[in-house]
Amino acid sequence: MTPLSVSIAGAIASFVLVLVVLELIRSRRLRERYALLWLATGIVLTVLSAWREGLNTIAGWLGVRSYPPAVLFAVGILFILAVLLHYSTVISRLSDQNVLLAQRLALLEQELHEAN
Amino acid sequence: MRVSETVATAAPPTVDARLREIRRVAIVPALNEEHSIGRVIDELRAFDPGLDVVVVDDGSVDGTSRAAAAAGARVLRLPFNLGIGGAVQTGFRFAFEQDYDVAVRVDGDGQHDPAQLGRVLEPVLRGDADIVVGSRFASGLPSGYRSSRSRRIGIRLLAAIVSRIVGQRVTDTTSGFQALNREGIALFARDYPHDYPEVEATVMVFRHRLRLLEVPVEMRERGGGRSSITALRSIYYMVKVLLAIFVGLFRRDVVPREGSE
Ligand SMILES: Nc1nc2c(ncn2[C@@H]2O[C@H](COP(=O)(O)OP(=O)(O)OP(=O)(O)O)[C@@H](O)[C@H]2O)c(=O)[nH]1
Ligand SMILES: [Mg+2]
Numbered sequence: 001m002t003p004l005s006v007s008i009a010g011a012i013a014s015f016v017l018v019l020v021v022l023e024l025i026r027s028r029r030l031r032e033r034y035a036l037l038w039l040a041t042g043i044v045l046t047v048l049s050a051w052r053e054g055l056n057t058i059a060g061w062l063g064v065r066s067y068p069p070a071v072l073f074a075v076g077i078l079f080i081l082a083v084l085l086h087y088s089t090v091i092s093r094l095s096d097q098n099v100l101l102a103q104r105l106a107l108l109e110q111e112l113h114e115a116n
Numbered sequence: 117m118r119v120s121e122t123v124a125t126a127a128p129p130t131v132d133a134r135l136r137e138i139r140r141v142a143i144v145p146a147l148n149e150e151h152s153i154g155r156v157i158d159e160l161r162a163f164d165p166g167l168d169v170v171v172v173d174d175g176s177v178d179g180t181s182r183a184a185a186a187a188g189a190r191v192l193r194l195p196f197n198l199g200i201g202g203a204v205q206t207g208f209r210f211a212f213e214q215d216y217d218v219a220v221r222v223d224g225d226g227q228h229d230p231a232q233l234g235r236v237l238e239p240v241l242r243g244d245a246d247i248v249v250g251s252r253f254a255s256g257l258p259s260g261y262r263s264s265r266s267r268r269i270g271i272r273l274l275a276a277i278v279s280r281i282v283g284q285r286v287t288d289t290t291s292g293f294q295a296l297n298r299e300g301i302a303l304f305a306r307d308y309p310h311d312y313p314e315v316e317a318t319v320m321v322f323r324h325r326l327r328l329l330e331v332p333v334e335m336r337e338r339g340g341g342r343s344s345i346t347a348l349r350s351i352y353y354m355v356k357v358l359l360a361i362f363v364g365l366f367r368r369d370v371v372p373r374e375g376s377e
Binding site: 028035036039097104 | 196311352355360363366367
Protein backbone atom coordinates (compact mmCIF):
# COMPACT_ATOMS: atom_id res chain seq x y z
CA MET A 1 0.00 0.00 0.00
CA THR A 2 1.10 3.56 -0.68
CA PRO A 3 2.28 5.48 2.39
CA LEU A 4 -0.46 7.93 3.42
CA SER A 5 1.95 10.87 3.42
CA VAL A 6 2.84 10.16 -0.22
CA SER A 7 -0.84 10.07 -1.19
CA ILE A 8 -1.55 13.37 0.57
CA ALA A 9 1.49 15.14 -0.85
CA GLY A 10 0.77 13.80 -4.33
CA ALA A 11 -2.88 14.84 -4.24
CA ILE A 12 -2.09 18.33 -2.97
CA ALA A 13 0.66 18.93 -5.51
CA SER A 14 -1.50 17.72 -8.42
CA PHE A 15 -4.47 19.75 -7.27
CA VAL A 16 -2.31 22.86 -7.02
CA LEU A 17 -1.30 22.23 -10.64
CA VAL A 18 -4.99 22.25 -11.62
CA LEU A 19 -5.57 25.52 -9.76
CA VAL A 20 -2.52 27.18 -11.28
CA VAL A 21 -3.63 26.20 -14.78
CA LEU A 22 -7.14 27.54 -14.15
CA GLU A 23 -5.72 30.81 -12.85
CA LEU A 24 -3.48 31.13 -15.91
CA ILE A 25 -6.54 30.75 -18.14
CA ARG A 26 -8.49 33.25 -16.09
CA SER A 27 -5.77 35.86 -16.35
CA ARG A 28 -5.57 35.19 -20.10
CA ARG A 29 -1.97 34.03 -19.95
CA LEU A 30 -2.85 30.54 -21.16
CA ARG A 31 -5.30 29.67 -23.91
CA GLU A 32 -7.86 26.93 -23.26
CA ARG A 33 -6.53 25.00 -26.24
CA TYR A 34 -3.10 24.66 -24.65
CA ALA A 35 -4.40 24.14 -21.14
CA LEU A 36 -6.42 20.99 -21.75
CA LEU A 37 -3.49 18.56 -21.57
CA TRP A 38 -2.17 20.20 -18.41
CA LEU A 39 -5.61 20.00 -16.83
CA ALA A 40 -5.90 16.34 -17.75
CA THR A 41 -2.47 15.75 -16.19
CA GLY A 42 -3.45 17.49 -12.97
CA ILE A 43 -6.82 15.79 -12.68
CA VAL A 44 -5.56 12.27 -13.41
CA LEU A 45 -2.68 12.64 -10.96
CA THR A 46 -4.99 14.07 -8.29
CA VAL A 47 -7.37 11.16 -8.67
CA LEU A 48 -4.61 8.54 -8.68
CA SER A 49 -3.00 10.06 -5.60
CA ALA A 50 -6.19 10.38 -3.60
CA TRP A 51 -7.77 7.07 -4.62
CA ARG A 52 -5.37 4.74 -2.86
CA GLU A 53 -7.05 1.40 -3.59
CA GLY A 54 -7.27 2.35 -7.26
CA LEU A 55 -3.56 3.06 -7.41
CA ASN A 56 -2.91 -0.26 -5.67
CA THR A 57 -5.07 -2.17 -8.16
CA ILE A 58 -3.45 -0.52 -11.17
CA ALA A 59 0.00 -1.21 -9.71
CA GLY A 60 -1.08 -4.85 -9.33
CA TRP A 61 -2.11 -5.02 -13.01
CA LEU A 62 1.26 -3.65 -14.03
CA GLY A 63 3.10 -6.08 -11.76
CA VAL A 64 4.44 -3.34 -9.50
CA ARG A 65 4.30 -5.03 -6.09
CA SER A 66 6.89 -3.30 -3.96
CA TYR A 67 6.06 0.38 -4.32
CA PRO A 68 2.69 1.41 -5.88
CA PRO A 69 3.53 5.17 -6.07
CA ALA A 70 5.95 4.26 -8.87
CA VAL A 71 2.79 4.15 -11.00
CA LEU A 72 2.22 7.81 -10.15
CA PHE A 73 5.67 8.70 -11.49
CA ALA A 74 5.08 6.63 -14.61
CA VAL A 75 1.72 8.26 -15.32
CA GLY A 76 3.14 11.72 -14.59
CA ILE A 77 6.05 11.16 -16.95
CA LEU A 78 3.73 9.89 -19.68
CA PHE A 79 1.59 12.99 -19.46
CA ILE A 80 4.62 15.28 -19.46
CA LEU A 81 5.86 13.49 -22.57
CA ALA A 82 2.47 14.04 -24.20
CA VAL A 83 2.52 17.74 -23.32
CA LEU A 84 6.05 18.15 -24.64
CA LEU A 85 5.25 16.35 -27.86
CA HIS A 86 2.17 18.48 -28.29
CA TYR A 87 4.21 21.64 -27.76
CA SER A 88 6.78 20.46 -30.27
CA THR A 89 4.06 20.26 -32.89
CA VAL A 90 2.77 23.67 -31.84
CA ILE A 91 6.25 25.22 -32.13
CA SER A 92 6.72 23.61 -35.54
CA ARG A 93 3.47 25.10 -36.74
CA LEU A 94 4.35 28.51 -35.30
CA SER A 95 7.75 28.55 -37.00
CA ASP A 96 6.17 27.58 -40.34
CA GLN A 97 3.67 30.39 -39.94
CA ASN A 98 6.42 32.79 -38.95
CA VAL A 99 8.35 32.05 -42.14
CA LEU A 100 5.19 32.58 -44.17
CA LEU A 101 4.47 35.88 -42.44
CA ALA A 102 7.99 37.17 -43.01
CA GLN A 103 7.82 36.21 -46.68
CA ARG A 104 4.45 37.85 -47.14
CA LEU A 105 5.72 40.99 -45.44
CA ALA A 106 8.76 41.15 -47.71
CA LEU A 107 6.62 40.72 -50.82
CA LEU A 108 4.20 43.34 -49.56
CA GLU A 109 6.96 45.84 -48.83
CA GLN A 110 8.39 45.32 -52.27
CA GLU A 111 4.99 45.85 -53.84
CA LEU A 112 4.45 49.00 -51.80
CA HIS A 113 7.87 50.29 -52.79
CA GLU A 114 7.11 49.66 -56.44
CA ALA A 115 3.78 51.42 -56.18
CA ASN A 116 5.38 54.63 -54.88
CA MET B 117 -9.33 55.41 -44.48
CA ARG B 118 -12.44 54.14 -46.14
CA VAL B 119 -12.15 51.66 -48.93
CA SER B 120 -15.12 53.04 -50.80
CA GLU B 121 -18.33 54.89 -50.22
CA THR B 122 -21.39 52.72 -50.28
CA VAL B 123 -23.34 53.53 -53.40
CA ALA B 124 -26.60 54.23 -51.65
CA THR B 125 -28.40 55.27 -54.79
CA ALA B 126 -27.80 51.88 -56.40
CA ALA B 127 -30.22 50.22 -54.03
CA PRO B 128 -33.59 49.38 -55.56
CA PRO B 129 -36.75 50.45 -53.71
CA THR B 130 -37.18 46.98 -52.22
CA VAL B 131 -34.27 47.65 -49.86
CA ASP B 132 -35.30 48.83 -46.42
CA ALA B 133 -35.14 52.63 -46.31
CA ARG B 134 -33.29 52.55 -42.99
CA LEU B 135 -30.61 50.38 -44.58
CA ARG B 136 -30.02 52.73 -47.47
CA GLU B 137 -28.85 55.47 -45.17
CA ILE B 138 -26.11 53.57 -43.39
CA ARG B 139 -22.83 51.90 -44.25
CA ARG B 140 -23.34 48.18 -44.10
CA VAL B 141 -21.08 45.22 -44.65
CA ALA B 142 -21.46 41.46 -44.85
CA ILE B 143 -18.65 39.41 -43.34
CA VAL B 144 -18.36 35.98 -44.92
CA PRO B 145 -15.85 33.52 -43.46
CA ALA B 146 -14.86 30.87 -45.97
CA LEU B 147 -12.58 27.88 -45.86
CA ASN B 148 -12.47 25.93 -49.11
CA GLU B 149 -15.91 27.02 -50.26
CA GLU B 150 -15.21 27.69 -53.94
CA HIS B 151 -18.41 25.91 -54.97
CA SER B 152 -20.78 27.86 -52.77
CA ILE B 153 -19.14 31.25 -52.19
CA GLY B 154 -20.19 32.77 -55.52
CA ARG B 155 -23.83 32.00 -54.94
CA VAL B 156 -23.71 33.35 -51.40
CA ILE B 157 -22.31 36.64 -52.69
CA ASP B 158 -24.93 36.83 -55.45
CA GLU B 159 -27.70 36.25 -52.94
CA LEU B 160 -26.30 38.91 -50.62
CA ARG B 161 -26.33 41.35 -53.54
CA ALA B 162 -29.86 40.32 -54.40
CA PHE B 163 -30.95 41.09 -50.87
CA ASP B 164 -29.23 44.47 -50.90
CA PRO B 165 -27.03 45.72 -53.75
CA GLY B 166 -25.56 48.40 -51.47
CA LEU B 167 -24.23 45.82 -49.05
CA ASP B 168 -20.43 45.63 -49.15
CA VAL B 169 -19.37 41.99 -49.09
CA VAL B 170 -16.10 41.02 -47.44
CA VAL B 171 -15.03 37.42 -47.75
CA VAL B 172 -12.43 36.30 -45.24
CA ASP B 173 -10.53 33.50 -46.92
CA ASP B 174 -9.11 31.50 -44.04
CA GLY B 175 -6.18 29.88 -45.81
CA SER B 176 -8.22 27.97 -48.38
CA VAL B 177 -6.34 25.63 -50.69
CA ASP B 178 -8.98 25.80 -53.41
CA GLY B 179 -10.19 28.69 -55.54
CA THR B 180 -12.25 30.38 -52.83
CA SER B 181 -10.49 33.76 -53.14
CA ARG B 182 -10.73 33.76 -56.92
CA ALA B 183 -14.39 32.79 -56.90
CA ALA B 184 -15.17 35.47 -54.32
CA ALA B 185 -13.32 38.19 -56.20
CA ALA B 186 -14.97 37.11 -59.45
CA ALA B 187 -18.36 37.51 -57.81
CA GLY B 188 -17.42 41.06 -56.90
CA ALA B 189 -16.61 40.68 -53.21
CA ARG B 190 -13.72 42.21 -51.37
CA VAL B 191 -11.39 39.45 -50.19
CA LEU B 192 -9.30 39.42 -47.04
CA ARG B 193 -6.93 36.56 -47.62
CA LEU B 194 -5.30 35.19 -44.50
CA PRO B 195 -1.79 33.76 -45.01
CA PHE B 196 -2.72 30.60 -43.13
CA ASN B 197 -5.72 29.08 -41.40
CA LEU B 198 -6.64 30.96 -38.25
CA GLY B 199 -9.76 28.99 -37.43
CA ILE B 200 -13.24 30.38 -37.59
CA GLY B 201 -12.84 32.78 -34.63
CA GLY B 202 -9.71 34.44 -35.92
CA ALA B 203 -11.16 34.57 -39.42
CA VAL B 204 -14.41 36.21 -38.39
CA GLN B 205 -12.62 38.66 -36.13
CA THR B 206 -10.56 39.79 -39.11
CA GLY B 207 -13.86 40.79 -40.68
CA PHE B 208 -15.01 42.60 -37.54
CA ARG B 209 -11.71 44.51 -37.40
CA PHE B 210 -12.19 45.51 -41.01
CA ALA B 211 -15.75 46.64 -40.33
CA PHE B 212 -14.61 48.60 -37.27
CA GLU B 213 -11.71 50.33 -38.98
CA GLN B 214 -13.75 51.15 -42.06
CA ASP B 215 -16.43 52.73 -39.87
CA TYR B 216 -19.33 50.54 -40.89
CA ASP B 217 -22.55 51.16 -38.99
CA VAL B 218 -23.95 47.67 -39.31
CA ALA B 219 -22.39 44.30 -40.06
CA VAL B 220 -23.98 40.98 -40.82
CA ARG B 221 -22.16 37.69 -40.63
CA VAL B 222 -23.08 34.94 -43.06
CA ASP B 223 -21.36 31.59 -43.54
CA GLY B 224 -19.65 30.96 -46.86
CA ASP B 225 -21.02 27.44 -47.19
CA GLY B 226 -24.47 28.64 -48.22
CA GLN B 227 -26.29 27.42 -45.09
CA HIS B 228 -27.47 30.90 -44.19
CA ASP B 229 -30.08 32.25 -46.57
CA PRO B 230 -29.41 35.97 -47.24
CA ALA B 231 -33.10 36.40 -48.07
CA GLN B 232 -33.73 36.08 -44.32
CA LEU B 233 -31.36 38.92 -43.49
CA GLY B 234 -34.25 41.34 -43.25
CA ARG B 235 -35.53 39.50 -40.22
CA VAL B 236 -32.08 39.27 -38.63
CA LEU B 237 -31.37 42.95 -39.22
CA GLU B 238 -34.73 44.25 -38.00
CA PRO B 239 -33.98 44.50 -34.23
CA VAL B 240 -30.63 46.20 -34.95
CA LEU B 241 -32.24 48.72 -37.29
CA ARG B 242 -35.01 49.37 -34.76
CA GLY B 243 -32.36 49.96 -32.11
CA ASP B 244 -33.64 47.14 -29.92
CA ALA B 245 -30.49 45.05 -29.97
CA ASP B 246 -26.74 45.40 -30.41
CA ILE B 247 -26.41 41.85 -31.66
CA VAL B 248 -29.03 39.67 -33.29
CA VAL B 249 -28.58 35.95 -33.75
CA GLY B 250 -30.54 33.91 -36.27
CA SER B 251 -31.64 30.84 -34.33
CA ARG B 252 -32.61 27.48 -35.78
CA PHE B 253 -34.61 26.63 -32.68
CA ALA B 254 -36.22 29.90 -31.55
CA SER B 255 -39.51 29.29 -33.36
CA GLY B 256 -40.20 26.19 -31.29
CA LEU B 257 -41.34 24.51 -34.50
CA PRO B 258 -39.47 21.46 -35.69
CA SER B 259 -36.79 22.95 -37.89
CA GLY B 260 -35.79 21.73 -41.31
CA TYR B 261 -32.22 21.78 -40.09
CA ARG B 262 -30.99 18.24 -39.70
CA SER B 263 -27.86 17.16 -37.91
CA SER B 264 -26.64 14.26 -35.87
CA ARG B 265 -28.33 13.41 -32.60
CA SER B 266 -25.23 13.98 -30.49
CA ARG B 267 -24.74 17.36 -32.08
CA ARG B 268 -28.32 18.43 -31.37
CA ILE B 269 -27.90 17.34 -27.76
CA GLY B 270 -24.68 19.32 -27.53
CA ILE B 271 -26.31 22.43 -28.95
CA ARG B 272 -29.24 22.05 -26.53
CA LEU B 273 -26.99 21.55 -23.54
CA LEU B 274 -24.89 24.60 -24.35
CA ALA B 275 -28.03 26.67 -24.89
CA ALA B 276 -29.38 25.62 -21.48
CA ILE B 277 -26.11 26.44 -19.70
CA VAL B 278 -25.69 29.78 -21.42
CA SER B 279 -29.33 30.72 -20.71
CA ARG B 280 -28.75 30.10 -17.01
CA ILE B 281 -25.59 32.18 -16.97
CA VAL B 282 -26.87 35.18 -18.88
CA GLY B 283 -30.37 35.13 -17.39
CA GLN B 284 -32.11 35.27 -20.75
CA ARG B 285 -33.41 32.45 -22.88
CA VAL B 286 -31.08 31.68 -25.77
CA THR B 287 -31.84 28.71 -27.97
CA ASP B 288 -29.01 28.60 -30.49
CA THR B 289 -25.57 29.48 -29.16
CA THR B 290 -23.71 28.05 -32.12
CA SER B 291 -25.28 30.07 -34.90
CA GLY B 292 -23.03 32.22 -37.05
CA PHE B 293 -25.94 34.01 -38.73
CA GLN B 294 -25.79 37.40 -37.05
CA ALA B 295 -26.29 41.13 -37.36
CA LEU B 296 -24.43 43.71 -35.27
CA ASN B 297 -24.52 47.43 -34.77
CA ARG B 298 -21.50 49.62 -34.14
CA GLU B 299 -21.29 48.58 -30.45
CA GLY B 300 -21.33 44.92 -31.37
CA ILE B 301 -18.72 45.39 -34.08
CA ALA B 302 -16.47 47.31 -31.68
CA LEU B 303 -16.67 44.61 -29.02
CA PHE B 304 -15.88 41.73 -31.36
CA ALA B 305 -13.14 43.70 -33.13
CA ARG B 306 -11.45 44.06 -29.75
CA ASP B 307 -12.07 40.65 -28.24
CA TYR B 308 -13.29 37.48 -29.90
CA PRO B 309 -12.65 33.87 -28.88
CA HIS B 310 -10.31 31.90 -31.15
CA ASP B 311 -11.72 28.50 -31.90
CA TYR B 312 -15.42 27.69 -31.73
CA PRO B 313 -16.21 31.28 -30.79
CA GLU B 314 -19.99 31.64 -30.81
CA VAL B 315 -20.87 30.22 -27.41
CA GLU B 316 -18.26 32.19 -25.51
CA ALA B 317 -19.05 35.26 -27.54
CA THR B 318 -22.67 35.05 -26.43
CA VAL B 319 -21.66 35.08 -22.77
CA MET B 320 -19.20 37.88 -23.45
CA VAL B 321 -21.89 40.04 -25.03
CA PHE B 322 -23.97 39.89 -21.86
CA ARG B 323 -21.01 40.57 -19.60
CA HIS B 324 -20.41 43.75 -21.55
CA ARG B 325 -24.06 44.64 -21.07
CA LEU B 326 -24.83 44.66 -24.75
CA ARG B 327 -28.29 43.58 -25.82
CA LEU B 328 -28.63 40.30 -27.66
CA LEU B 329 -31.80 39.09 -29.33
CA GLU B 330 -32.59 35.92 -31.23
CA VAL B 331 -34.86 35.69 -34.24
CA PRO B 332 -36.01 32.42 -35.79
CA VAL B 333 -34.40 31.48 -39.10
CA GLU B 334 -34.31 28.43 -41.28
CA MET B 335 -30.91 27.07 -42.21
CA ARG B 336 -30.16 25.03 -45.30
CA GLU B 337 -28.14 21.90 -45.79
CA ARG B 338 -24.54 22.44 -46.85
CA GLY B 339 -24.34 23.61 -50.47
CA GLY B 340 -20.94 22.03 -51.03
CA GLY B 341 -17.65 21.41 -49.27
CA ARG B 342 -17.74 19.57 -46.01
CA SER B 343 -18.39 20.26 -42.38
CA SER B 344 -15.48 20.81 -40.06
CA ILE B 345 -17.27 19.24 -37.12
CA THR B 346 -16.16 15.64 -36.66
CA ALA B 347 -16.83 13.35 -33.69
CA LEU B 348 -13.46 13.86 -32.02
CA ARG B 349 -13.59 17.59 -32.59
CA SER B 350 -17.00 17.87 -31.02
CA ILE B 351 -15.64 16.40 -27.80
CA TYR B 352 -12.83 18.93 -27.86
CA TYR B 353 -15.44 21.57 -28.71
CA MET B 354 -17.59 20.79 -25.66
CA VAL B 355 -14.67 20.61 -23.23
CA LYS B 356 -13.00 23.74 -24.52
CA VAL B 357 -16.19 25.79 -24.62
CA LEU B 358 -17.38 24.72 -21.16
CA LEU B 359 -13.95 25.41 -19.69
CA ALA B 360 -13.80 28.82 -21.33
CA ILE B 361 -17.28 29.77 -20.13
CA PHE B 362 -16.74 28.76 -16.54
CA VAL B 363 -13.28 30.21 -16.18
CA GLY B 364 -14.51 33.34 -17.94
CA LEU B 365 -17.06 33.84 -15.18
CA PHE B 366 -14.21 34.53 -12.76
CA ARG B 367 -12.69 37.27 -14.87
CA ARG B 368 -13.10 40.73 -13.46
CA ASP B 369 -11.63 42.69 -16.34
CA VAL B 370 -13.79 41.34 -19.11
CA VAL B 371 -11.90 43.35 -21.70
CA PRO B 372 -8.33 42.24 -22.31
CA ARG B 373 -5.68 44.91 -22.10
CA GLU B 374 -4.24 45.93 -25.44
CA GLY B 375 -1.67 43.40 -26.60
CA SER B 376 -2.53 40.73 -24.07
CA GLU B 377 -3.80 38.36 -26.75
N1 LIG C 1 -14.54 24.85 -40.08
C1 LIG C 1 -13.98 25.97 -40.37
N2 LIG C 1 -14.72 26.83 -41.02
C2 LIG C 1 -14.15 27.97 -41.33
C3 LIG C 1 -12.82 28.26 -40.95
N3 LIG C 1 -12.55 29.47 -41.37
C4 LIG C 1 -13.64 29.91 -41.97
N4 LIG C 1 -14.64 28.99 -41.97
C5 LIG C 1 -16.02 29.14 -42.55
O1 LIG C 1 -16.95 29.21 -41.48
C6 LIG C 1 -18.21 28.76 -41.89
C7 LIG C 1 -18.80 27.75 -40.92
O2 LIG C 1 -18.10 26.53 -40.96
P1 LIG C 1 -18.85 25.11 -41.01
O3 LIG C 1 -17.78 24.09 -41.07
O4 LIG C 1 -19.88 25.10 -42.07
O5 LIG C 1 -19.54 25.06 -39.57
P2 LIG C 1 -21.08 24.87 -39.25
O6 LIG C 1 -21.91 25.62 -40.23
O7 LIG C 1 -21.25 25.21 -37.81
O8 LIG C 1 -21.29 23.31 -39.41
P3 LIG C 1 -22.20 22.50 -40.48
O9 LIG C 1 -23.61 22.64 -40.02
O10 LIG C 1 -21.72 21.09 -40.42
O11 LIG C 1 -21.96 23.10 -41.80
C8 LIG C 1 -18.05 28.22 -43.29
O12 LIG C 1 -18.46 29.23 -44.18
C9 LIG C 1 -16.55 28.00 -43.39
O13 LIG C 1 -16.13 28.10 -44.71
C10 LIG C 1 -12.06 27.30 -40.25
O14 LIG C 1 -10.89 27.45 -39.92
N5 LIG C 1 -12.69 26.17 -39.99
MG1 LIG D 1 -21.90 25.27 -42.09
